[in-house]
Amino acid sequence: MGMFSEELLREARPIWKKFLPHRFLKEVAEGKISKEAFARWLVNDYYFVKNALRFMAILMAKAPDNLLGFFAESIYYISQELTMFKENAEKLGVELEGEIDWRAKAYVNYLLNTAYAGSFLEGFTAFYCEERAYYEAWKWVKENLKEKSPYIDFINHWSSEDFRKYVERIEEILNSLAEMHxxxxxxxxxxxxxEVSEFELLFWDIAYGGIEYGGDKTSKGEDI
Amino acid sequence: MGMFSEELLREARPIWKKFLPHRFLKEVAEGKISKEAFARWLVNDYYFVKNALRFMAILMAKAPDNLLGFFAESIYYISQELTMFKENAEKLGVELEGEIDWRAKAYVNYLLNTAYAGSFLEGFTAFYCEERAYYEAWKWVKENLKEKSPYIDFINHWSSEDFRKYVERIEEILNSLAEMHxxxxxxxxxxxxxEVSEFELLFWDIAYGGIEYGGDKTSKGEDI
Amino acid sequence: MGMFSEELLREARPIWKKFLPHRFLKEVAEGKISKEAFARWLVNDYYFVKNALRFMAILMAKAPDNLLGFFAESIYYISQELTMFKENAEKLGVELEGEIDWRAKAYVNYLLNTAYAGSFLEGFTAFYCEERAYYEAWKWVKENLKEKSPYIDFINHWSSEDFRKYVERIEEILNSLAEMHxxxxxxxxxxxxxEVSEFELLFWDIAYGGIEYGGDKTSKGEDI
Amino acid sequence: MGMFSEELLREARPIWKKFLPHRFLKEVAEGKISKEAFARWLVNDYYFVKNALRFMAILMAKAPDNLLGFFAESIYYISQELTMFKENAEKLGVELEGEIDWRAKAYVNYLLNTAYAGSFLEGFTAFYCEERAYYEAWKWVKENLKEKSPYIDFINHWSSEDFRKYVERIEEILNSLAEMHxxxxxxxxxxxxxEVSEFELLFWDIAYGGIEYGGDKTSKGEDI
Structure with a gap:
């Protein structure tokens, strides 16, 4: 029957194909991404990482004893990304605490709520999805990098051997969890x-900015 | 200084003006709403109500002793809306379990996560916002109704004296909570x-359907 | 193989035998319970009911759509016990907001944490356990009642046909949930x-009061 | 008015005096503790540490952005205690996965539930209490140690400069949080x-074992 992780990746392939590679990843690899687009991604991804840490923490609280060490290490490992964001934002002259796109909020709140209300298997599956998707995305960039990039720290980090091993460990845990269910x-x-795959796809679009929303703008409205 | 609820409504007025009335509400009042638009709203609002019940339940779990009775009654009261949706969906020939717009998901997950992770005051404030906004929206429809409407059950329910009292009770509780903080x-x-006000505004747009999203559609993608 | 609920009751029988009937239940049935013992139970059980409502609410937030109506009704139904406690406490001259035994706190916090962190099946199983145990306990009292009791409202409520049906419904839901797992x-x-069975047993002991605890009482201690 | 942490310690002094020092701490310092008593403590404290990690994780999920790094480091720091327990248990010939006293369960479930349902300030206050109490307890042992101890790793760890700084950092954060509330x-x-202070006191008693509980043991019970 094969591993659970393989089943997941097979079923989600139509979605993953849409972001492997996404326009954003191609433009980063080709050095064609605009500063504005990259900055928008940076601000929203910083917000994402902070909340991914919260998401991992909620999962940790539900984890069986034998995974407590894994979560403690993983949370610590990912928390170091915050420094990478801060250092690069300064270097690039980007204000990290910018406005958050509501597609990022939608994704983050979905993850947090899945961790709170879903089963541990559901939460852990979401965790695998987002980390694996990141690894694949940035590995693609790394392999297709055309020139020296100002964003090399991000590219190197998420395509690194360390990150690969981290994702592999998540995969192993997921597969052994799935066997018990x-x-x-x-x-x-x-x-x-x-669902998380859809959100990954949606997230990349944020770099290209604004979906207009906000109701009937010609209306003058009524006082309440 | 005035009541906390008044401060909230004053600060949010620029947002509320955009949906009081929203195009959707005007079209319902004027009998001009398309079946498709109403059906889309119906499916997504049914999803919203189910999750609003979960949201209220998470809040109830954090509530002080003297609010347990209020929550038990309120959850029971709102749960009866599920029946209203089912009966009207049948009458209108709409399949209630349709596809959910991700703006509805974004809203719902925000509420659930606020109830789980936020303070009780934050959660209760969100609760007040969504119920008050609904009352104002449908009261506007009721007062501006041009003709006999196939959607009269919804219009009557959310503009009713019972619903008004329910919202008033939430407001009183909120104001006395706020005084202690x-x-x-x-x-x-x-x-x-x-934030909840923004989501209310966003929600009404759902009736008019699809924001195109989904990455770089010309890309053929890479296998993972 | 039989129903899941039957398996549970069979495995827990050694524990349940210790409280079916417990000394407390026998003394209530025989009219021999002291006022002090009953008051201690009353105060702690009132605390229990308030937190059982919170426990049910946390479960409701995780429940599948088709159980939302069931939870809304059940929470409302159990919330009415609060009135029964208040009315009877007044009649009996007992101050309901008394000191809570830490065995009651231990039980309550176990339930709440199981609902938050456990799977829905685990939480629902705890729910079945505590409600079924109550029904059995008070049905025993009802069947063995020797004389007119000042506590008849409690006896009648938890041995009633309504309460029996409520427990039966929980059992049906549990068994159908278990089949899917x-x-x-x-x-x-x-x-x-x-675990919940052990806590049920422990809870009845509260009526007879104080386990001495509190460290080395001969110590004079050191200032910090 | 002074710091919030000082107010807390002042109000809780009557409780803290009962465990500073507790019989357990004195016997450890004097080398008089029985192997059985220490083993019982070890098993229950290992259980406590695992759940304290979960408790910290739930708090982390509610923490403001600027505390995410602190929590990631703290969780990682405390997770290393698990190794200390395993190594020492092996050296001492104690089976770590022994039976858990329900006073330990009561404490742990109280912490977890406070983190889930309480405000962030309440949860963080509980966190300060348990870590500060541990530091004070083991510092007392360290200062009163009469001879070479087989339990020196524990004594050294919780009275160390690193642990002192860790507790001091928690205290600073708590005080600045309190100022905003x-x-x-x-x-x-x-x-x-x-409440946490009471549980700390209760916890030390566990080493001396069993409170008899379990209902009316002379009863033959009834089949259900």
Missing amino acids: GDFEKERAKKVFL | GDFEKERAKKVFL | GDFEKERAKKVFL | GDFEKERAKKVFL
Whole structure:
């Protein structure tokens, strides 16, 4: 039957194909990305990492004893990305605490709520999805890098051997968790994987900015 | 200084003006709304109500003893909306379990996560915002209704005297809660009110459907 | 193989035998319970009911859509017990907001934490355990009642046909949930059932009061 | 008015005096503790540390952005205690995964539930209480140590300069948090501090083992 992680990746392939590579990744690899687009991504991804740490923490609180050490190390490992963001933002002259796109908020709140209300398997599946997607995305950039990039720290980090091992460890844990669960639970976790995949795709679009929203703008409205 | 609820409504007025009335509300009042638009709203609002019940339940779990009775009654009261949706969906020939717009998901996950991770005051402020906004929206429709409407059950319910009293009770509780809290906590709660107001506005747009999203559609992608 | 609920009750029988009937239940049935003992139980059980409502609310937030109505009704139904406590406390001249025994706190915090951090099946199993145990306990009292009791409202409520149906509904839901889950999840839920059974047993002892605790009482201690 | 941490310690002094020093701490310092008593403590404290990590993780998920780094480091720091327990248990010939006293469970579930349902200030106050109490307890042992101890790793760890700085950092954060909050919130946090103090006291008793509990043992019970 194969590993659970393989099933997940197979089912989500139509979605993953849309961001492997996404226009953003191609433009970073080719050195064609605008400063504005990269800055928008930077601000929103910094927000994402902070909340990914919260997401991991909620999962840790539900984790079996034998995974507490793994989570402690993983949270510490990912927390160091915050420094990478700060240092690069300064170097690039970007104000990190900028406005957050609501697609980023939608993604983050989905993850947090899945960790709080979902089963541990569902939460862990979401965790695998977002980390694996990041590894694949930036590995693609690394392999297709055309020239010296001002964004090399990000490219190197998420395509590194350390990051690969980290994702591999998550995958191993997920597969052994999945083996202990019945089909009902696994089917639910698959839905989470597809949902997170959609959010990954959506997230890359943020770099290119604004979806206009906000109701009927010609209306003068009524006082309440 | 005035009531906390008044401060909230004053600060959020620029947002509320955009949906009081929103194109959707005007079209419902004028009997001009398309079946498709109403159906889209119906499906997404049914999803919203189910998750609003979960949101209220998370808040109830954090509530002080003297609010347990209020929450038990409120959850029961709102749960009856599920029946209203089912009966009207059948009458209108709409399949209730349709596809959910990700703006609805974004809103719902924000509420759930605020209830889980925020302070009780923040969560309760979100609660007040969404119920008050609904009352104002549908009261506007009721007062501006041009003709017999196939959607009269919804219009009557959310503009009813019962619903008004329910919202008033939430407002009273919020104001007495706010009095016990310092400025730091109230400032945070205000931010929640503004955020929920933005989501209310965003939600009405759903009826008019699809924002195109989904990455670089010309890309053929790479296998993972 | 039989129903999951039957397995649970069979495995927990050695524990349940210790409280079916417990000294407290026998003394209530025989009219021999002291006022002090009953008052201590009353105060702690009122605390329990308030937190059982919170426990049910946390579960509701994790429940699948088709159980939202069930939870809304159940929370409302159990919330009415609060009135029964208040009315009877007044009649009996007992101050309801008395000191809470830490065995009651231990039980309550276990339930709340199981609902927050455990799987929905684990939480629902705990829910079944505490409600079923109450029904059995008070049904025993009802069937063995020797004379007119000042506590008849409690006896009648938890042995009533309504309460029986409520417990039966919980049992049906639990059994259908269990069918969808694999052995790993069910084994974990069984452990929860045994743990809650121990707490039920422990709870009845509270009526007879104080376990002395509090460290080395001969010590004079050191200032910090 | 002084620092919030000072107020807390002053109000809790009557409780802290009962465990500074507790019989357990004196016997460890004097080398008189029985192997059985120490083993019982070891097993229960290992259980405590695992759940304290979960408790910290739940708090981290609610923490403001500027504390994410602090929590990531703290969780990693405390996770290393697990190794200390394993190594020493092996050296001492103690089976770490032994039976857990329900006083330990009561404490742990109180902490976890406070982190989930309480305000961030309440949770953080509980965090300060348990870490500060541990530092004071083991510093007392360190200062009163009569001879070479087989338990020196524990004594050294919790009285170390590193641990002192860690507790000091928690205290600073708590005090700056408290300054931002009003009296209502601070009063609630004080109650948490007193409650956790009681649990700290209760916990030390575990070494001396069993409180008999378990209902009416002469009863033959009834089948359900």
